[in-house]
Amino acid sequence: xxxxxxxxxxxxxRAGGGFGLGLAFFLIVVTxxxxxxxxxxxxxxxxxxxxxxLGALLACLLSLDRIFALDWEDGSLDLLATAPLPMExxxxxxxxxxxxxxxxxxxxxxxxxxxxMNLPAPAYLPLTLTLLLGTPALxxxxxxxxxxxxxxxxGGLLLSLLVLPLYVPTLIYGAEAARRGAAxxxxxxxxxxxxxITCGAIALLPxxxxxxxxxxxx
Amino acid sequence: xxxxxxxxxxxxxxxxxLTGVNFTLAPGAALILRGPNGSGKTTLxxxxxxxxxxxxxxxxxxxxxxxxxxxxxxxxQVLSVAENLTFWARVFGRRDIDAALAxxxxxxxxxxxxxxxxxxxxxxxGLARLLVTGRPVWLxxxxxxSLDAHATAxxxxxxxxxxxxxxxxxxxxxxxxxxxxxxxxxxxxxxxRAPAPDDFDGVFA
Numbered sequence: 001x002x003x004x005x006x007x008x009x010x011x012x013x014r015a016g017g018g019f020g021l022g023l024a025f026f027l028i029v030v031t032x033x034x035x036x037x038x039x040x041x042x043x044x045x046x047x048x049x050x051x052x053x054l055g056a057l058l059a060c061l062l063s064l065d066r067i068f069a070l071d072w073e074d075g076s077l078d079l080l081a082t083a084p085l086p087m088e089x090x091x092x093x094x095x096x097x098x099x100x101x102x103x104x105x106x107x108x109x110x111x112x113x114x115x116x117m118n119l120p121a122p123a124y125l126p127l128t129l130t131l132l133l134g135t136p137a138l139x140x141x142x143x144x145x146x147x148x149x150x151x152x153x154x155g156g157l158l159l160s161l162l163v164l165p166l167y168v169p170t171l172i173y174g175a176e177a178a179r180r181g182a183a184x185x186x187x188x189x190x191x192x193x194x195x196x197i198t199c200g201a202i203a204l205l206p207x208x209x210x211x212x213x214x215x216x217x218x
Numbered sequence: 219x220x221x222x223x224x225x226x227x228x229x230x231x232x233x234x235x236l237t238g239v240n241f242t243l244a245p246g247a248a249l250i251l252r253g254p255n256g257s258g259k260t261t262l263x264x265x266x267x268x269x270x271x272x273x274x275x276x277x278x279x280x281x282x283x284x285x286x287x288x289x290x291x292x293x294x295q296v297l298s299v300a301e302n303l304t305f306w307a308r309v310f311g312r313r314d315i316d317a318a319l320a321x322x323x324x325x326x327x328x329x330x331x332x333x334x335x336x337x338x339x340x341x342x343x344g345l346a347r348l349l350v351t352g353r354p355v356w357l358x359x360x361x362x363x364s365l366d367a368h369a370t371a372x373x374x375x376x377x378x379x380x381x382x383x384x385x386x387x388x389x390x391x392x393x394x395x396x397x398x399x400x401x402x403x404x405x406x407x408x409x410x411r412a413p414a415p416d417d418f419d420g421v422f423a
Contacts, residue, residue, distance in 0.1 A: 002308075003304075003305055003308035003309055004309065006305075007294070007297070007301075007305045010296075010297065010301070011294060011296060011297070014296040014297075071292075073290075074290055074291070074292055074293060074294070074295075075288055075289070075290020075291060075292040076290075076292035076293075076294070078264075078269060078286070078288055078290070078292070079286070079287075079288075079292040079306075079347075080292075080309070081268075081269060082267045082268060082269065082284070082285070082286045083306075083309045083310065084282055084309070084310060084311065085309060217269055217270075218269065218270040218271075
């Protein structure tokens with residue numbers, strides 16, 4: 001299991017692994033927003049938390065199809081399915097590796113980008129907290145979507161269509177908690193809901209992903 | 219560590235391919251699967267490996283005894299030869315890869331990125347994976363594809379050493395491996411009859 005995580009992290013950061021790709025995409029999207037909406041600091045501060053959340057979500061989506069596609073192409077997935085590791089463990093480790101290589105850098109970069117969005121000072125802590133609690137759910141739900149579309153040529157678009165609706169609850173509560181934090185209101189309730197969604201996803205979805213993967217490997 | 223298959227019926231994409239497959243693979247024995255392309259050798263091996271459910275019949279094997287090697291080797295291009303093998307060794311709860319490297323003459327290549335290997339060298343790496351798993355029953359699908367004569371001999375020697383240690387192997391192949399002691403099973407006569415195309419009620423039976 002540890003070997004699995006280690007291998008996926010090594011693959012992620014080596015050439016062609018796509019580490020930093022999601023992060024660069026996030027930076028560019030968030031940098032483009034002020035160009036799009038024009039030089040209105042007040043407006044930017046108001047839409048900032050939502051835009052940062054949306055950017056993180058899209059950046060996460062970008063690297064989802066790599067989770068299983070490469071292992072499927074070179075036959076590793078067949079071999080992993082016949083290995084003594086439980087399939088649920090394999091998908092959990094895949095999701096964790098995806099979060100470490102994609103979600104965690106986004107969380108780290110978000111406060112810096114908050115400056116670009118002219119966020120008020122009290123907004124930074126809730127923004128980082130919501131991303132830290134919310135991005136694991138994005139990875140786990142995305143792994144489920146990747147398991148559903150494994151083996152489909154050019155399944156990336158289908159994957160996006162399947163996964164984006166599932167991201168809605170995470171986005172609603174994450175962006176709402178960040179917005180309330182920015183407006184210096186209490187944000188405990190949406191934060192708890194977000195944490196609940198993440199815990200539920202981590203607890204349940206690996207079983208669904210593993211079941212779907214077993215069917216797809218037939 | 220006997221693999222016993224009784225009246226096995228297998229399907230690919232819902233269509234029966236082989237029916238009435240019976241054989242027993244005892245420790246120290248090898249069985250060569252023969253049959254023309256598309257006759258169901260790969261499907262049989264995948265079913266035995268547990269990747270797809272059989273339509274009927276029984277597969278009796280001790281738990282955690284099988285290891286499957288398919289057409290694809292499961293090699294990560296950006297990892298080195300040693301890293302690839304170490305990963306699989308750890309997945310199967312083992313550590314030592316030196317014996318496997320030596321058996322397939324991969325030791326001089328151990329630090330090369332697997333992506334820079336030739337097709338035959340990759341195949342040797344894929345076969346070396348079998349040795350690091352420590353599993354007794356090998357299910358091999360066309361193991362000698364892209365191997366030269368020398369590497370094929372290495373492979374035959376590895377299989378022979380595995381059999382001598384009480385392991386067994388089920389090998390689908392078209393060429394002569396030089397394993398005189400191996401029995402052969404021709405799957406061509408076991409081909410399942412295709413269902414009648416206009417049997418409307420039969421489809422729902």
